[in-house]
Amino acid sequence: MNRPIISTLAAIIMGFLGTAATAGDAVTLSQAELGKLFPGNFQAVVNGAVTVKITARGNGTLIGQTTGQEDRGRWSVKSGKLCIVWSTWMDGKTSCSRVIADDGWYRGNGVKFRKI
Numbered sequence: 001m002n003r004p005i006i007s008t009l010a011a012i013i014m015g016f017l018g019t020a021a022t023a024g025d026a027v028t029l030s031q032a033e034l035g036k037l038f039p040g041n042f043q044a045v046v047n048g049a050v051t052v053k054i055t056a057r058g059n060g061t062l063i064g065q066t067t068g069q070e071d072r073g074r075w076s077v078k079s080g081k082l083c084i085v086w087s088t089w090m091d092g093k094t095s096c097s098r099v100i101a102d103d104g105w106y107r108g109n110g111v112k113f114r115k116i
Contacts, residue, residue: 025102025103026100026101026102027100027101028098028099028100029080029099029100029106030080031077031079031080033101034077034080034081034082034099035077037099037106037115038075038077038082039056039057040056040115041053041054041055041056041115041116042054042056042113042114042115042116043114043116044112044113045112045113051066052064052066053065053066054113056075060075060076061073061074062074062084062086071086071088071089072086072087073085073087080098081096081097081098081099082096082099083096084096
């Protein structure tokens with residue numbers, strides 16, 4: 001996998017870190033709300049440029065696809081945070097963060113995603 005794609009995909013994971021609601025109708029999702037949102041199929045947009053399709057299955061597995069690349073991983077909800085880990089992307093490190101709902105999208109730093 002080429003380096004720019006790895007960096008962009010890494011931003012998907014990093015995007016869930018350190019998020020905070022801003023002005024408007026942005027709301028941090030609760031544990032129960034995250035439980036209703038996941039599993040599902042999602043479209044993620046990283047830094048406004050790269051689109052990634054993410055499938056989060058009911059058994060806790062993830063599949064991410066972009067530009068002919070694919071990775072698999074796991075997702076879970078712990079203490080009101082969404083935790084994800086990919087096999088290859090982000091060097092297999094787990095990342096957990098709160099999720100912000102804002103105008104039909106869910107977001108973090110540098111990434112927004114919606115259910116499809």
